Amino acid sequence: MAESDRIRLEIAFDGNQGLTVWVPAGTAEDIDAALADARESLSFEAEDGRYTIAVKKIVFVKRFARESRVGFGADG
Secondary structure, three states, rough: HHHHEEEEEEEEEEOEEEEEEEEEHHHHHHHHHHHHHHHOOOEEEEEEEEEEEEEEHEEEEEEEOOOOOOOOOOOO
């Protein structure tokens, strides 16, 4: 999977802990659904390994927009 197919998420937990992960778009949607459903926990694969998180301890999730590249030149 290309890096452009992944989304950067920042997950903050109660108690001042945080986690930044790169995940596929489908996983980001799964995390949103878990928050909406108030599930107990959620497991997912990220770029650097597998995580299991306590959904009820999440304070917020920030979904970063794609990074734009600044530069000069044209394709082709």
